[in-house]
Amino acid sequence: MILIGQYDSPFCRRVGIALKLYDIAFEHRPWSTFGDADRLSEFNPLLRVPTLVLDDGTVLVDSYGILAHLDETAVRGQSLMPSSPADRTTLRRVIGLASGISDKAVALFYEQVLHDNPSQLFTDRCRSQISGALAALESQRAVRNSDYWFEDHITHADIALGTTIEHLSACHPALFDAVTYPALHAHAERLKALAVFKEIYQPFIPPTQE
Numbered sequence: 001m002i003l004i005g006q007y008d009s010p011f012c013r014r015v016g017i018a019l020k021l022y023d024i025a026f027e028h029r030p031w032s033t034f035g036d037a038d039r040l041s042e043f044n045p046l047l048r049v050p051t052l053v054l055d056d057g058t059v060l061v062d063s064y065g066i067l068a069h070l071d072e073t074a075v076r077g078q079s080l081m082p083s084s085p086a087d088r089t090t091l092r093r094v095i096g097l098a099s100g101i102s103d104k105a106v107a108l109f110y111e112q113v114l115h116d117n118p119s120q121l122f123t124d125r126c127r128s129q130i131s132g133a134l135a136a137l138e139s140q141r142a143v144r145n146s147d148y149w150f151e152d153h154i155t156h157a158d159i160a161l162g163t164t165i166e167h168l169s170a171c172h173p174a175l176f177d178a179v180t181y182p183a184l185h186a187h188a189e190r191l192k193a194l195a196v197f198k199e200i201y202q203p204f205i206p207p208t209q210e
């Protein structure tokens with residue numbers, strides 16, 4: 001398999017971490033959506049990452065679809081999904097909020113760096129959406145005493161939270177702090193210390209149009 005994209009993208013990093021936890025061999029091509037657009041377009045006309053090229057040449061171009069494929073093909077007993085239906089529903093809610101935060105963080109960043117006069121209305125809306133989702137996740141995490149969201153087993157919920165918070169802290173540091181979100185901060189720090197999070201990592205690199 002070939003994973004295309006840089007690990008400063010929380011979506012690409014989620015896939016890289018899942019591949020490692022599933023013990024699936026892959027080649028990593030850290031291409032930029034701007035700087036490597038010509039090469040990326042050969043695999044993904046949307047010019048988005050992550051892009052995953054399967055062993056048979058099939059190309060998957062969306063992180064949700066990629067992770068679903070990895071879950072379906074994982075060796076029995078290695079699933080990054082909780083076992084009970086109720087927990088799976090909870091997990092999807094957590095991932096939805098975490099992924100939404102990352103979506104808005106990326107949109108806010110591009111609004112600020114690509115426009116000479118960023119829209120204040122759009123900027124304020126993105127910040128409000130991010131803070132609202134963080135508050136919801138904080139309240140949910142605060143009532144759980146386990147190391148991971150679901151007891152002692154790492155799942156996609158943990159991966160999504162860890163990568164989202166680390167990305168948000170890097171590109172919009174004013175929007176996340178330990179005092180306002182202590183439960184999420186502690187959770188993210190615990191994940192950040194894991195070997196797989198250290199291995200599948202890249203400092204945030206502001207994209208350019210070059």
